[in-house]
Amino acid sequence: MAPKTKKKDRVGPPLDWQAPHGPVTGALSATTGALALATTGAATGMPPSWALAAGAAGALGHGLAAVKRRLPGRTIATRASTWLVAGGWTTWAVATGPLSWTALGSLATLGVGIGAATASAHLHEEARDLEAAASAEREMARQLGAERASIAAEWTDRVQRVCNVAITVVGVEQWASGAGYSIDAQLPPGGTTWDAIARCSPALSGDARLPHGCTATATPGIDQGRVIIDVTTRNVLADETAYPADYSPLSLLTGIPWGYRSNAEEILVHLREQCALIVGPTGSGKTNMVHAVLAGFARCTDGLTWVIDLNAGSAGLPWVRPALGVDGVTPGVDWLAADPGEAMAMLEAAIRLAKARKVEYQQLMADANTDLLPISSQIPQVMLVIDEGAEILASPDREMRKLGEKILEVIRIARAMGVRTVLTALGSTGTVLGNLMIRREAKTRVALTGGETEGMDLSKMFPGSRGLRVDQAPYKGSGFISTPTKPAGLFKTWRITPHQIADIVRATSDRHPTLDAPSAKAAGRVYAERWNADRIAWIGTSTPTPPAPPALPAPGPAGGLNLSAHRNQQPSAGPGTADEDALAKLFREQIDAEFATAPEPRPGPKAEPRAASGLNLSAHRDQQPPADTDAGAKDAALVLIERAGKAGTGASALARQLHPDYGTARSTVHEWLQEWVQSGDVIKVGSGTKTRYVHRSQHTPD
Numbered sequence: 001m002a003p004k005t006k007k008k009d010r011v012g013p014p015l016d017w018q019a020p021h022g023p024v025t026g027a028l029s030a031t032t033g034a035l036a037l038a039t040t041g042a043a044t045g046m047p048p049s050w051a052l053a054a055g056a057a058g059a060l061g062h063g064l065a066a067v068k069r070r071l072p073g074r075t076i077a078t079r080a081s082t083w084l085v086a087g088g089w090t091t092w093a094v095a096t097g098p099l100s101w102t103a104l105g106s107l108a109t110l111g112v113g114i115g116a117a118t119a120s121a122h123l124h125e126e127a128r129d130l131e132a133a134a135s136a137e138r139e140m141a142r143q144l145g146a147e148r149a150s151i152a153a154e155w156t157d158r159v160q161r162v163c164n165v166a167i168t169v170v171g172v173e174q175w176a177s178g179a180g181y182s183i184d185a186q187l188p189p190g191g192t193t194w195d196a197i198a199r200c201s202p203a204l205s206g207d208a209r210l211p212h213g214c215t216a217t218a219t220p221g222i223d224q225g226r227v228i229i230d231v232t233t234r235n236v237l238a239d240e241t242a243y244p245a246d247y248s249p250l251s252l253l254t255g256i257p258w259g260y261r262s263n264a265e266e267i268l269v270h271l272r273e274q275c276a277l278i279v280g281p282t283g284s285g286k287t288n289m290v291h292a293v294l295a296g297f298a299r300c301t302d303g304l305t306w307v308i309d310l311n312a313g314s315a316g317l318p319w320v321r322p323a324l325g326v327d328g329v330t331p332g333v334d335w336l337a338a339d340p341g342e343a344m345a346m347l348e349a350a351i352r353l354a355k356a357r358k359v360e361y362q363q364l365m366a367d368a369n370t371d372l373l374p375i376s377s378q379i380p381q382v383m384l385v386i387d388e389g390a391e392i393l394a395s396p397d398r399e400m401r402k403l404g405e406k407i408l409e410v411i412r413i414a415r416a417m418g419v420r421t422v423l424t425a426l427g428s429t430g431t432v433l434g435n436l437m438i439r440r441e442a443k444t445r446v447a448l449t450g451g452e453t454e455g456m457d458l459s460k461m462f463p464g465s466r467g468l469r470v471d472q473a474p475y476k477g478s479g480f481i482s483t484p485t486k487p488a489g490l491f492k493t494w495r496i497t498p499h500q501i502a503d504i505v506r507a508t509s510d511r512h513p514t515l516d517a518p519s520a521k522a523a524g525r526v527y528a529e530r531w532n533a534d535r536i537a538w539i540g541t542s543t544p545t546p547p548a549p550p551a552l553p554a555p556g557p558a559g560g561l562n563l564s565a566h567r568n569q570q571p572s573a574g575p576g577t578a579d580e581d582a583l584a585k586l587f588r589e590q591i592d593a594e595f596a597t598a599p600e601p602r603p604g605p606k607a608e609p610r611a612a613s614g615l616n617l618s619a620h621r622d623q624q625p626p627a628d629t630d631a632g633a634k635d636a637a638l639v640l641i642e643r644a645g646k647a648g649t650g651a652s653a654l655a656r657q658l659h660p661d662y663g664t665a666r667s668t669v670h671e672w673l674q675e676w677v678q679s680g681d682v683i684k685v686g687s688g689t690k691t692r693y694v695h696r697s698q699h700t701p702d
């Protein structure tokens with residue numbers, strides 16, 4: 001193929017009329033060509049008129065090529081005259097002899113002239129190009145300006161007709177999303193305020209014949225004499241948009257994205273000091289919204305999410321289940337309460353935590369010159385998400401009322417100490433907003449309408465906002481949002497599916513902070529043991545169990561949560577309970593290693609008395625991080641103690657049994673036994689050489 005192409009190249013036009021020349025190369029090319037032709041022509045007796053004909057043909061050819069390239073007239077004239085002059089000189093030189101001083105001198109003069117003419121033509125060409133570009137820009141700007149001017153004129157007229165307000169438009173900004181534009185206008189003198197236009201919002205939308213779902217919304221401008229009118233011309237709220245696939249780290253201090261406005265702009269919610277209230281009737285997309293909220297919190301590096309959902313924990317489950325039995329994956333929420341007892345424990349822990357922080361971090365706040373605890377990945381904020389929390393607050397039930405009181409206490413006392421609440425409500429906004437505390441603290445508000453009109457009192461949710469109508473947001477997951485800095489406006493949250501939640505759990509697994517030691521200590525054992533197998537047993541029974549992994553990992557401090565207690569198929573390693581306990585133990589150790597959430601053990605007057613049930617995760621904290629074999633040996637030791645039944649066993653016997661496989665020394669076993677006795681997992685019976693250690697499940701006090 002290649003040679004063929006070459007051949008084809010060679011048979012092309014002998015003269016390249018379009019070959020580019022600069023002032024010097026152009027002049028050189030013309031003069032040397034003319035001299036060569038004249039010398040050859042004179043020597044061979046060529047008729048002089050041939051040179052003239054060649055010059056004329058050259059002028060024509062180059063002229064046509066220049067016209068084709070739309071070169072300016074001056075360039076065309078320069079090039080054509082170069083050929084003609086060169087042709088003329090050659091004709092004369094052939095006739096009179098090219099090698100005389102007169103001929104050579106005139107040729108050199110011609111060359112300089114050609115060079116100067118070409119340089120001037122180039123300058124002209126460049127200037128013409130620059131001018132053309134500038135004029136295209138001017139035209140574009142003129143056209144854009146014309147469009148803006150027409151929008152400005154149209155809306156000045158409309159606002160005058162519909163609202164009887166004479167505005168002066170000072171700017172029109174087209175949204176990058178192409179979904180509409182914003183008009184910045186000056187209000188007329190005489191005390192007219194922006195809400196005079198906001199009141200007319202539906203009438204303005206109708207007058208502008210905006211498509212369904214599009215609105216003209218007025219909000220305050222840069223000062224009280226200005227107004228911004230946002231006009232949506234394309235309804236982005238009708239689209240189903242997936243939660244953004246960017247799971248990059250977030251901070252509660254810089255805002256969490258909860259959805260997007262009708263101009264497609266992302267909405268960031270700032271919850272360092274604020275609580276939030278999300279109202280949405282059944283089917284409005286409230287559960288989906290809660291997941292979008294939890295997704296944002298899961299991405300935070302300075303927040304931990306505690307979820308209360310008395311409806312079988314369904315709001316938090318998708319954030320825990322992807323971590324079940326998967327090494328190296330930790331749940332997307334830090335604590336999940338699905339029943340009133342656990343919820344009460346969580347709320348009380350939150351209150352203790354806030355009070356402890358008030359004392360513990362006095363100096364830190366003094367140093368930072370603030371009365372607001374500086375939250376960070378070292379001292380994370382606790383975000384308490386209470387699904388249908390408003391219903392708890394409004395419930396006449398005694399148990400619920402107590403929970404409600406605790407919720408209000410958390411909201412009341414914990415703002416500065418970094419515990420904030422997101423409450424959802426099915427719709428009983430009257431009751432929940434009747435509470436001054438909620439009204440004052442929960443200024444970040446969302447009303448998901450999904451077209452539902454029943455019980456949807458937007459004026460109570462967004463006092464002061466005018467022109468909000470439920471039918472403006474008839475799509476699931478859409479509604480209105482207001483924050484302390486932005487008045488209520490239309491918005492929609494992203495659609496988030498269980499698979500994406502699992503993706504987020506995995507992607508954010510290694511970024512969840514650990515509760516700071518003073519807070520963890522105050523939250524207490526109930527917090528440290530929140531993932532204990534018996535505490536989360538309900539997850540295994542009330543939800544389909546995830547597919548069992550192919551094999552149970554070897555005991556040892558695996559990379560992450562290994563909720564093996566929930567696996568359907570557990571290899572039997574002895575009596576069922578012993579196996580379960582060993583696995584539970586392993587699981588707790590792994591959580592402890594992964595989260596380091598348990599309070600530091602502080603034996604002494606302040607140490608909490610240990611109950612006889614459950615393991616004290618913190619008991620493992622002061623020890624050296626166990627090597628794989630140590631952890632395995634420790635688990636095996638606990639299983640052996642349980643297998644020893646009511647009679648129990650001793651440190652030496654255990655060491656003898658463990659040594660062949662693990663090389664465990666008696667002194668190590670003795671240390672473990674002390675820990676377990678302290679934590680209540682193992683009961684010490686007798687004394688001296690008769691000391692026996694009995695597993696708590698086997699121990700009968702009598």
Ligand SMILES: Nc1ncnc2c1ncn2[C@@H]1O[C@H](COP(=O)(O)OP(=O)(O)OP(=O)(O)O)[C@@H](O)[C@H]1O
Pocket residue numbers: 239240241280281282283284285286287288289476477478492493494495496
């Ligand atoms: N942001 C959204 N974008 C698109 N579709 C959504 C969105 N949110 C919810 N939906 C749709 O609405 C359906 C109901 O959503 P969701 O379960 O969150 O509603 P809900 O208000 O919690 O209802 P229920 O109380 O009955 O569970 C979803 O299955 C989904 O099809």
